[in-house]
Amino acid sequence: MIHLVPFAAEHFDLVCSWFTNEVEAVQWGGPSVSYPLAAQMLQAMLDEGKTNPPNRLCWMAQEDGESVGHIQLALDWRSGNATLSRVVIAPQMRGQGKGSQMLRLVTEHAFGFEAIERVELNVYAWNSVAIRTYEKLGLKLEGTRRSSASVNGERWDTCIMSVLREEWHQPxxxxxxxxxxxxxxxxxxxxxxxxxxxxxxxxxxxxxxxxxxxxxxxxxxxxxxxxxxxxxxxxxxxxxxxxxxxxxxxxxxxxxxxxxxxxxxxxxxxxxxxxxxxxxxxxxxxxxxxxxxxxxxEGLLPRALRFSYDINSDHAPLPA
Ligand SMILES: CC(C)(COP(=O)(O)OP(=O)(O)OC[C@H]1O[C@@H](n2cnc3c(N)ncnc32)[C@H](O)[C@@H]1OP(=O)(O)O)[C@@H](O)C(=O)NCCC(=O)NCCS
The missing domain is CATH 3.40.630.30 (Gcn5-related N-acetyltransferase (GNAT))
Structure with missing residues (x-):
């Protein structure tokens, strides 16, 4: 099972190693992120958590003692909005349900704050894996900011997605x-x-x-x-x-x-x-x-093989 630990300087090198070019870095962190990622930039993200109450919380997701992902939550206390951001699963661990688990934990954490009524995020429109992951979590697509980012000479559309407290807690x-x-x-x-x-x-x-x-x-x-x-x-x-x-x-x-x-x-x-x-x-x-x-x-074990025979088939028995 995935659990969250606070992000700290000892994790910087690992997180940096998950990105191999500028496109991947911007896909993760938005246009303000430069490649290669620098410890100074990650430290600045951590420092946003030093205010009281914190403007940003940053975690590593771990499983069986191994770091498998990173995620941040930016908090706008005045408006009651929390923004899921800088979501990434280690490249070799993707597609195994770990991103969904990590996002669920952090969204639950966000709505654990009484002041937070809305959890939102921005995602580039071409990033269909991430959009699918967020939809599965229950976030709804609200709209698209067309041609809103410039990366390597290309312009990207940005989708805005959100889930409201009452939707999250719908029993x-x-x-x-x-x-x-x-x-x-x-x-x-x-x-x-x-x-x-x-x-x-x-x-x-x-x-x-x-x-x-x-x-x-x-x-x-x-x-x-x-x-x-x-x-x-x-x-x-x-x-x-x-x-x-x-x-x-x-x-x-x-x-x-x-x-x-x-x-x-x-x-x-x-x-x-x-x-x-x-x-x-x-x-x-x-x-x-x-x-x-x-x-x-779920703790179920395979204990038998089930054989069946189709009475209407003309399938000849296999030779012994
Ligand atoms: C987006 C990301 C965090 C999702 O985490 P993940 O652990 O790979 O996702 P999950 O395994 O929980 O999969 C969630 C859904 O995504 C889809 N998905 C996952 N991997 C996929 C793949 N390789 N191809 C197509 N769909 C895929 C599936 O629909 C899956 O749902 P399913 O369980 O019904 O099959 C991860 O892929 C990632 O780190 N991507 C690079 C960074 C990034 O894009 N961050 C988001 C910035 S907004």
Whole structure:
């Protein structure tokens, strides 16, 4: 798990080593940053934190004792605005969810200050990885300052994104899906996992049939919209005894990596406890490597291979 430690002079060399040219430096720090990064400039950023209250807070993100990222939060106490800035993950560590975790921690920290009502940031319009990361976190694109930066003879557009306190704290609640109306709301999300579902009517009919044989559906709801779903049943067989079997588990592609799947799995583990079941079991495709990573993280272990035979296939058995 990522945690934050205060940024200090001992981290300067490492952060400087993450940038190899001026474009990367400006992408990170805006037009006021020059390449190569200088200790003096980083010290000036740190010094902004010496006011009372601080105008800027700077952290390193660490995992297992290793520094994996850097982030800053500029604070405008008078207007109640906090600006996420100078966000970077070590180049070899990108694309592993570390940036999302680091940003979540800092945004949570910002809204921990009573005076802060809005968290915002600027990002260059071509930086689609960063924009996607911020959208997943819940920041909304407000607009674009066209041709607002000059870098190496090119002009770049700058996007402005923000999240407000009430949006950040909009509660996520786990609730059972019990009516055909709620099942219909869940259809687009379930279809992300089960693309063969034809339409809402098909899904509702299957839900009704499966429900009659013990299937339940729960969802994580945000603003009356489902953002993650789990379909499951309590069953018993000679292999596992009574256990909870998870048929379906899916998080909306837009909020993956934000802990929604973890919340639902936690709810299912709690249900095992309430019903005195000692095992939660699920199947996942061998090709679903991201899913495997998630399940390992959640403490689930692979214990079997599932074989199946398609009665209608003319597939000849492989030679021994
Ligand atoms: C922007 C940055 C901080 C994101 O951190 P990260 O750890 O790489 O991001 P995450 O692994 O949390 O990924 C978040 C999302 O970004 C997208 N993403 C990440 N790496 C990607 C890649 N190489 N290609 C396409 N999309 C990618 C994915 O959509 C991912 O969401 P997913 O979980 O649904 O797949 C990091 O890439 C970085 O340091 N970039 C260089 C500096 C920079 O641009 N800073 C921002 C200045 S405003």
């Amino acid at each position: 996520l609640t786990v609730r059972r899906v019990e009516t055909p109306e709620d099942v219909a709301l869940c259809f687009p999300l379930m279809r992300q996992l089960r693309p063969h579902l034809e339409n809402e009517g098909d899904f509702i009919a299957r839900w009704q049939r499966q429900k009659a044989t013990g299937y339940s559906l729960i969802a994580l709801w945000k603003d009356e919209q489902p953002v993650a779903l789990a379909g499951y049943r309590i069953q018993e067989n000679l292999i596992y005894g009574p256990h909870l079997y998870v048929d379906d588990l899916v998080t909306d592609a837009d909020v993956r990596g934000s802990g929604a799947g973890h919340r639902l799995l936690d709810r299912l583990k709690a249900e095992c406890g309430e019903r005195d079941l000692s095992l939660l079991v699920l199947d996942t495709a061998l090709s679903n490597s991201l899913g495997h990573k998630f399940y390992y993280r």
